[in-house]
Amino acid sequence: MARDQTTLERALLGRGDHHDHAVIARNVGKAFDDHAVLRDFSLEMRPSEFVALLGRSGSGKSTFLRVLGALDTEVDGYVRIPRHRAIVFQDPRLMPWLPVLRNVTLGLPQTREVKEHGLATLAEVGLQDHANAWPRTLSGGEAQRVALARAMVREPQLLLLDEPFGALDALTRIRMHALLRELYRKHRPAVLLVTHDVDEAILLADRVLVLTEGRISLSTKIDLPAPRNRSDPRFAALRRHLLTELGVEPD
Amino acid sequence: MAQLLDPRTTPGPMTVLNTAITMLGSGELQGHLWASLQRVLQGLAIGVSLGVVGALVAGLARWGENLIDANMEILHAVPNFAFLPVLIAWFGIGEEPKVALITLSVWIAIHINTYSAIRNVDASLVEAARTFGVGRRELITAVILPGALPGFLVGLRLALTAAWLALIFAETINAPTGLGRMMSDAREYFRIDVIFVLLGVYALLGLASLAVARFLESWLLSWRRSFDGA
Numbered sequence: 136m137a138r139d140q141t142t143l144e145r146a147l148l149g150r151g152d153h154h155d156h157a158v159i160a161r162n163v164g165k166a167f168d169d170h171a172v173l174r175d176f177s178l179e180m181r182p183s184e185f186v187a188l189l190g191r192s193g194s195g196k197s198t199f200l201r202v203l204g205a206l207d208t209e210v211d212g213y214v215r216i217p218r219h220r221a222i223v224f225q226d227p228r229l230m231p232w233l234p235v236l237r238n239v240t241l242g243l244p245q246t247r248e249v250k251e252h253g254l255a256t257l258a259e260v261g262l263q264d265h266a267n268a269w270p271r272t273l274s275g276g277e278a279q280r281v282a283l284a285r286a287m288v289r290e291p292q293l294l295l296l297d298e299p300f301g302a303l304d305a306l307t308r309i310r311m312h313a314l315l316r317e318l319y320r321k322h323r324p325a326v327l328l329v330t331h332d333v334d335e336a337i338l339l340a341d342r343v344l345v346l347t348e349g350r351i352s353l354s355t356k357i358d359l360p361a362p363r364n365r366s367d368p369r370f371a372a373l374r375r376h377l378l379t380e381l382g383v384e385p386d
Numbered sequence: 387m388a389q390l391l392d393p394r395t396t397p398g399p400m401t402v403l404n405t406a407i408t409m410l411g412s413g414e415l416q417g418h419l420w421a422s423l424q425r426v427l428q429g430l431a432i433g434v435s436l437g438v439v440g441a442l443v444a445g446l447a448r449w450g451e452n453l454i455d456a457n458m459e460i461l462h463a464v465p466n467f468a469f470l471p472v473l474i475a476w477f478g479i480g481e482e483p484k485v486a487l488i489t490l491s492v493w494i495a496i497h498i499n500t501y502s503a504i505r506n507v508d509a510s511l512v513e514a515a516r517t518f519g520v521g522r523r524e525l526i527t528a529v530i531l532p533g534a535l536p537g538f539l540v541g542l543r544l545a546l547t548a549a550w551l552a553l554i555f556a557e558t559i560n561a562p563t564g565l566g567r568m569m570s571d572a573r574e575y576f577r578i579d580v581i582f583v584l585l586g587v588y589a590l591l592g593l594a595s596l597a598v599a600r601f602l603e604s605w606l607l608s609w610r611r612s613f614d615g616a
Contacts, residue, residue, distance in 0.1 A: 242521075
């Protein structure tokens with residue numbers, strides 16, 4: 136598995152440099168037992184572009200994120216991803232037996248610089264006081280902020296977010312949206328946010344894609360000025376449009 | 387009360403206590419206890435090492451699973467003490483077969499529990515670790531071993547019990563020293579009071595082992611917030 140990953144990356148990264156793109160995916164296909172999850176899926180992302188991928192459950196959106204994260208390397212088509220990338224999953228996936236700071240610096244050389252950088256990143260998500268806490272003593276929102284810090288500490292060129300706020304309560308989610316916007320503004324990674332929350336997609340992304348049965352059925356730029364406001368009539372119009380595309384009749 | 391129990395087969399508590407004091411005073415009990423303790427500690431050290439290393443190899447590599455786990459299952463299926471004649475044939479009648487029998491019991495208890503704990507480490511955590519560039523070495527030390535620790539400690543509890551049990555059997559072979567030797571001497575000379583003292587010693591050793599296991603659990607698993615009784 137690990138060997139497949141490096142072979143794939145070498146093959147994909149070797150084909151010249153495309154500095155104008157953070158992600159290139161062309162004609163990506165993926166099937167599980169003859170059931171096609173992704174068909175002819177193509178996506179190009181510019182550096183620092185924030186793309187939200189909407190879809191109903193089973194639409195293949197998480198599968199695509201796994202392809203971009205090189206978690207799934209057995210795919211058809213052409214995929215090019217940056218070397219520095221990080222994933223935030225729906226569940227925080229912190230090692231419960233490692234203190235918060237050690238979770239943040241997981242996989243990095245344990246030097247003093249890295250620890251200080253880890254502490255600084257924890258401060259960015261407002262958890263510098265929890266550096267030595269056990270993950271199980273944190274609330275759901277705090278744990279997900281640690282997961283965000285663990286991703287950001289690597290200074291990723293591509294940040295993959297797999298429904299990262301799906302398990303949080305509504306109030307915590309609002310705070311997390313603000314935090315994510317702040318981190319994005321500061322570090323400018325390319326972001327792919329997989330979500331089923333239409334409002335979240337419109338609030339955060341530059342571009343929203345709707346995935347239906349393994350294909351992109353709608354792609355729309357969001358030109359609303361920041362900070363975006365749900366009471367904006369253009370927001371409501373976009374929301375209606377996207378919900379209809381997702382097969383939900385808006386009220 | 388005294389009429390209910392025959393003092394020749396069931397000595398009173400004061401008799402047993404006096405015997406214990408005499409045995410302690412002469413240093414006889416300590417000497418034999420130390421001999422037994424050494425056998426148990428050696429068997430534990432070797433058995434735990436073999437168990438952890440073997441479980442890691444079996445847990446991480448397919449060939450390890452085929453080579454080690456299959457054989458441990460077979461050893462587990464045979465009552466350990468049935469191996470005693472074989473161990474005597476291999477190692478003679480000195481200290482080696484005694485330590486070997488204890489080692490075997492400990493190894494099996496540690497292996498079964500640690501191996502299954504390694505295989506039960508949350509795959510999503512392993513996947514997350516890999517996406518953050520965790521290499522093989524850090525994966526073992528920071529993810530798999532600590533993840534398997536609760537299972538290992540269950541194994542250690544069982545191993546401690548198994549070690550004392552194996553000791554009693556092991557010391558029935560030509561043991562010049564040890565609690566088992568005292569036990570068979572007492573049986574020979576019908577010193578029921580000595581037997582009761584030794585039963586008390588075994589009980590204390592069992593409780594002490596349990597206390598060690600509990601201490602290790604609360605120390606090593608302090609990250610875990612689990613149900614500790616209502």
